Amino acid sequence: MKICAEVSLYPQKTNKASEIINDSLEAIKTSGVEYEVGSMSTHLHGEEGAVWRSLMTMFNTADKEGEVSMVVTVTNSAHN
Template sequence: MITAEVAVYPMKTSNATNAINNSINTLKANNVSYTVNSMNTQLTGTKAQIFNSLESMFTEAENTGGEVSMVVTITNASK
């Protein structure tokens, strides 16, 4: 299992909230555990689940909001 913290930052859009929410909603289909916080979303799963989820989140935010910046921290260390 690995853990990732991800923050999505839509740029040059008045629709940032929708882009962020839509990207988070993609996680429901990715079979990954996640917790939404005020500044980021924490994901826990296999390496494949995490990387697939990150790609889904980025693609959805890009499709909704255009230009996107995504900040990700990934660890395999146990808590």
């Protein structure tokens, strides 16, 4: 099954937020999911397991730098 996710990462208590977000996106480049980066969120779409793993990878990558909040919306409706 294919799913779509909209994800926003919010690194806390840092002056390197953009760097942390970019590192998290770099970490999923070879994940097999397609993604589109927007100004406030990133849209992921692909096979269910790959999308869930990518979300976890993004969070874990950001977590290495300190506190982070992540907001995710997931849907199983078709991506246009």
